Amino acid sequence: MKFAAPLKSNSKKVMLLGSGELGREVVIEAQRLGLETIAVDKYENAPAHQVAHRSYVVNMQNKDAILEIIRREKPDFILPEVEALSIEALLEAEKEGFNVIPNADAVNKTMNRKNIRTFAAEDLGLKTGPYKFVTTQEGLLEAAKELGFPVVIKPVMSSSGHGQSVARSESDIPHSWEEAKEARGDASELIVEAFVDFDYEITLLTARNGKETVFCEPIGHEQRDGDYVFSWQPMQMTPKALQNAQDIAKRITDGLGGQGIFGVELFVKGDEVYFSEVSPRPHDTGMVTLITQSQSEFALHLRAVLGLPLGFTFYGDGASAAFKSEVDSYAPVVEVDESLFTDNSYVRVFGKPEAHKGRRLAVALVFDKVERALEKSRELIKKIRDA
Ligand SMILES: Nc1ncnc2c1ncn2[C@@H]1O[C@H](COP(=O)(O)OP(=O)(O)OP(=O)(O)O)[C@@H](O)[C@H]1O
Numbered sequence: 001m002k003f004a005a006p007l008k009s010n011s012k013k014v015m016l017l018g019s020g021e022l023g024r025e026v027v028i029e030a031q032r033l034g035l036e037t038i039a040v041d042k043y044e045n046a047p048a049h050q051v052a053h054r055s056y057v058v059n060m061q062n063k064d065a066i067l068e069i070i071r072r073e074k075p076d077f078i079l080p081e082v083e084a085l086s087i088e089a090l091l092e093a094e095k096e097g098f099n100v101i102p103n104a105d106a107v108n109k110t111m112n113r114k115n116i117r118t119f120a121a122e123d124l125g126l127k128t129g130p131y132k133f134v135t136t137q138e139g140l141l142e143a144a145k146e147l148g149f150p151v152v153i154k155p156v157m158s159s160s161g162h163g164q165s166v167a168r169s170e171s172d173i174p175h176s177w178e179e180a181k182e183a184r185g186d187a188s189e190l191i192v193e194a195f196v197d198f199d200y201e202i203t204l205l206t207a208r209n210g211k212e213t214v215f216c217e218p219i220g221h222e223q224r225d226g227d228y229v230f231s232w233q234p235m236q237m238t239p240k241a242l243q244n245a246q247d248i249a250k251r252i253t254d255g256l257g258g259q260g261i262f263g264v265e266l267f268v269k270g271d272e273v274y275f276s277e278v279s280p281r282p283h284d285t286g287m288v289t290l291i292t293q294s295q296s297e298f299a300l301h302l303r304a305v306l307g308l309p310l311g312f313t314f315y316g317d318g319a320s321a322a323f324k325s326e327v328d329s330y331a332p333v334v335e336v337d338e339s340l341f342t343d344n345s346y347v348r349v350f351g352k353p354e355a356h357k358g359r360r361l362a363v364a365l366v367f368d369k370v371e372r373a374l375e376k377s378r379e380l381i382k383k384i385r386d387a
């Protein structure tokens, strides 16, 4: 493999569509291999903008605007980093010969819950909880009654819990209907899911480099309001549950195809494993790999994209805790207690230019035996605050 320098006529270029905290780590890893990096997002000074060679601010849902940047920059690899972006632009770019990671069809399927759920459950036959799709409030009530309360309601296009709610009875339906409008993406259709009473849930990071598929240790996580708050690795699983999880991850990622890392989200009850959803890119709960693995999920993503070998060492157990702002601010300051800077813990501050309530601004990482690491991350996260 040959590695050119950036900003030359023969440079290899990587374009990130979405430039948040996950993209920032991908850009850093890309630069470590001499790649030229271009970061695109809908607002100025997004985390990856701050480290990339060039950056663009554009309406990510505008086909022409995205295509214009792609045609101008001619990247060797286009890495979608957020769900809410113009899929038409990606389909067209692929048609023109650009390499969309993992491929435009996989991005199309995974960005929309209806597409990915029907693909997983109906085409591939993977086990999921019962679900229905609705477009009206009356339809929502009907579906919830048929599935049985409680139900989880989510816009077909959204992420990080935006627009998501749990309805426990009929009286919650009007609120859930209103809440869905908070979607980051498309709320014209909703998925209504029976509540899966799982023992625990995991993300199984799965990397494909065109030659082999490699799994990371399973990542356990805790979610609040549809968004991750703590994650730890490895999640203790029975051998049978782990085998089932890897089988599902292999089937869904083979089904989607292409190269890169995927975050396969699964619910586990006993030895039974239910498919939930999958990100065709690094996963927020996978930030824990920044402290547990010789090659983080971001480094593995790049290796997979470039077709490089996927070998890495699992250094040992760890945990991560997301810090979310409690204020709205145009000049956010994250105050971190010195006790976070120890031999086995540290913090990464994302440098987001604006804070609002609930926005993730930093992550605390702890390296320790998994229970202690999680316990410690619960203590440490209380020592991070908005200044
Ligand atoms: N059917 C369900 N039964 C029980 N819990 C659920 C169900 N669907 C979702 N959840 C809970 O809500 C969380 C978020 O749901 P989901 O992953 O579908 O949304 P998301 O907005 O895509 O989140 P992210 O972007 O952070 O992955 C899940 O990790 C799980 O904890």
Ligand SMILES: NCC(=O)N[C@@H]1O[C@H](COP(=O)([O-])[O-])[C@@H](O)[C@H]1O
Pocket (backbone or CB within 6 Å): 018, 019, 020, 021, 022, 023, 081, 082, 159, 160, 283, 284, 352, 359, 360
């Ligand atoms: N669950 C998806 C996820 O974690 N995505 C990550 O959050 C950023 C958006 O953050 P913002 O909402 O603070 O701009 C995205 O750009 C990505 O890095």
Ligand SMILES: [Mg+2]
Pocket (backbone or CB within 6 Å): 265, 277
């Ligand atoms: Mg999810």
